[in-house]
Amino acid sequence: MNKYLWLIIVGIVIIGGGIAYTAFIRSEESAPVTTGNVREITITARKLHWTFDPEEITVERGDKIILTVVNEDDFDHGFSIDAFGISQRVPANQTIKAEFVATQVGDFPYYCSVPCGDSSILPGGVVEGGAYAGEKRGHFDQIGKMHVRSIISETQ
Incomplete structure (x- = not known):
């Protein structure tokens, strides 16, 4: 043939x-879906708190997300959301931006991707303020969660 x-x-x-x-x-x-909605969200790494603020955010599948990540600390952090291919270093006392479309439904962690020590460097070894005041916090505690909801299930 x-x-x-x-x-x-x-x-x-x-x-x-x-x-x-x-x-x-x-x-x-x-x-693939696009809602046409643009969500501008600011996430802050609070100085010496080992936490992201807010720790949870909710968006709709198909939303275009414009993240502003602010680092208030005097040392570098990182910001990663594996599900959406986001991984950036956030230099000390600086701000970065990341853009993506929330294409998947589910709960996706975001976290500090740069080892940044723990609260043992503070007097008393614990966080002094914020939601975790009095607690020992470290690099692996600096996490948050992005909830991506399905716009289809919301209308049914």
């Missing part, structure tokens, strides 16, 4: 498979 005929047959099978996947197999939750 002619090699070009084989290429045409293989191409038709691949294209047909893609169409069948899109039409019958792919779940509604994984389908």
Whole structure:
């Protein structure tokens, strides 16, 4: 058989498979969606508190997120949300921006991706203010959660 005929047959099978996947197999939750909404959110690494403020944020699937991450500390932090490919260093006393579309539904942690020590450097070894005053906090405690809701389930 002619090699070009084989290429045409293989191409038709691949294209047909893609169409069948899109039409019958792919779940509604994984389908691309855009709400047209732009959410500007500021998250702050509070000075010597080993916490992000706010610790939880809620958005809709399809929202364009413009994050501003403020580092009030005198040492570097990092900011990562693995599910959306965000990982940036936040230099001491500086601000970074990150943009992405919330394409997945679920709860996704955000965290400090730069080892930044713990509260043992403070007098008494505990955080002095904020929500965790009196507690020993460290790098692995500096986490938050992004809730991405499905706009489809909200209307049903």
